[in-house]
Amino acid sequence: MTTHAQEFSYPDQINSTKLVLKALLIGGLAGAGTMLFLAPQSGRKLRAHIQKKSNELRERTTDTVKDAVAQVKSKSYQIKDDVREKAEDLQHQGVDVLAEQLDRIAAAAESGKKALKSSR
Numbered sequence: 001m002t003t004h005a006q007e008f009s010y011p012d013q014i015n016s017t018k019l020v021l022k023a024l025l026i027g028g029l030a031g032a033g034t035m036l037f038l039a040p041q042s043g044r045k046l047r048a049h050i051q052k053k054s055n056e057l058r059e060r061t062t063d064t065v066k067d068a069v070a071q072v073k074s075k076s077y078q079i080k081d082d083v084r085e086k087a088e089d090l091q092h093q094g095v096d097v098l099a100e101q102l103d104r105i106a107a108a109a110e111s112g113k114k115a116l117k118s119s120r
Helices: 009-038 043-119
Strands: none
Touching: 009 043
């Protein structure tokens, strides 16, 4: 049985992932801006340093996005499996209820036959 806390856990995780990505992007931009203003190096060295740091930031961001995508895929597969399992459970319950109803109908029909035979 699913509780309220479990129902809202998937969207909350997606929102927290978005928040982490936004924070990472804003932090990277703030760091790059600060680096430009406080750089004690020449223009050529500064550009090389900025390029190196931006490449590192891009790689970290790419890794973070890949991890987030992997988490989302994992959660979506988990949700899909949970839904499939619940659907199968409901199907089995439906078959059981149908079998019970058919047994009752058969018993009622048999009782009806006996009543007709005994009334003759």
